[in-house]
Amino acid sequence: QVQLVESGGGLVQAGGSLRLSCAASGRTSSTYVMGWFRQAPGREREFVSARNWRGGTTNYADSVKGRFTISRDSAKNTVYLQMISLKPEDTAVYYCAADTSRLWGTSRIPVDYDYWGQGTQVTVSS
Helix, strand or coil, X not given: CEEEEEEXXXXXXXXXXXXXXXXXXXXXXXXXXXXXXXXXXXXXCEEEEEEECCCCCEEECCCCCCCEEEXXXXXXXXXXXEECXXXXXXXXXXXXXXXXXXXXXXXXXXXXXXXXXXXXXXXXXX
């Protein structure tokens, strides 16, 4: 199993920045794909970014490309989502997720991820 705990959310003005963290524990050594998703009220959970650290594949949703960056600190077993130039439409609960069965590439589909964090709220005011 993999346990994921997100942190770093908050209230920020449009144009501001936040860095989300996702601390992973458990069976992390064989987990190559980590992703970030978000869910706004009344909307479905949507893909934000994912990276496969085995092959280096990184994907971003078009809506965040150029503004968000996924990274990790292997020593801390922590994955980050750096967000800049935030917009009100970025407001959502952000979830970290692990796909423990994928060896290559990444997925944009939530059901392909088998472990999820509890989520952290990001609110961007206009």
